[in-house]
Amino acid sequence: MPIGVCRLCRETKELQDSHLLPKALYKQLRRLAKTDGAANTNPIVITPAVALQTSKQVSDYLLCTKCEDLLNKGGEKWTVANCWWSDDCFPLRAALETATPLHVNRKNRIRLYAGAGIVGVNISKLVHFAMGVFWRAAIHHWGPIAGHQPLKLELGPYEEQLRQFVLGECGFPRDVSLAVSVNSETNPGANENVLFPFLRRRKSGFRQFMFAIPGITFQLFVGKAIPRVHRVGCTATSKEQFIYLSADHFALVDMEKLRRRAKPKGSIARMR
Secondary structure, eight states, X not given: OOEEEOTTTOOEEEEEEEESSOHHHHHHHHHHHHHTTOSOOSOEEEOSXXXXXXXXXXXXXXXXXXXXXXXXXXXXXXXXXXXXXXXXXXXXXXXXXXSOOSEEETTTTEEEEEGGGOTTOOHHHHHXXXXXXXXXXXXXXXXXXXXXXXXXXXXXXXXXXXXXXXXXXXXXXTXXXXXXXXXXXXXXXXXXXXXXXXXXXXXXXXXXXXXXXXTEEEEEEESTTOOHHHHHTOTTTSTTOXXXXXXXXXXXXXXXXXXXXXOOOSOEEEOO
């Protein structure tokens, strides 16, 4: 292992092969492909230029063993264990469905829950996991895969605030909002996808970033002009720790469009 400065604790140590998204997700995608009877169980990666199956994972020597362990125990292990594994095994969604929603928007098929009071929902793990991924996507040029370089997120002054939060040196950053949405769809292929972090929207005074793992989408808003609806609905800072159960899952709608366009079979890991 190479010796270098860990990007999280900033100490000079032996660096581990760090993944942008948890290594366990790659194993899950391969398991799904194997279950579907695919001869090639490698995930399908779709870039703006090409779609192909590859065993290459998005990783680089970035963090020390202690910081890798911090990310794992802080949220990665719990989140991966409770995301979608099959239509019969989606612990986070099952926990939400046993609770009474605070609000139901039937038109948009969205249910709002107070995650703070639901057994089986660990908001602090979800938040730490999400912030760790967004932070990693901002501090390093990952890839390339299939000849395409994943977008390096531009978080400006919020990059350092995210680092300090993930490290446990400060509370959740100001002028930052996080929304966690769980997919309620059970249609075949609705959940077995991964969406790498990317900039979804840039507005005057704020930006919106997003990524998704099987069954769960994370949206990050940064900037002083974040709309009030996103500030109030923040999963991390709202008293109720809002979490959303939604069938109108635009991230996975985009994924399905790509799936049909590329016409591959199996699970998709999308590069943006």
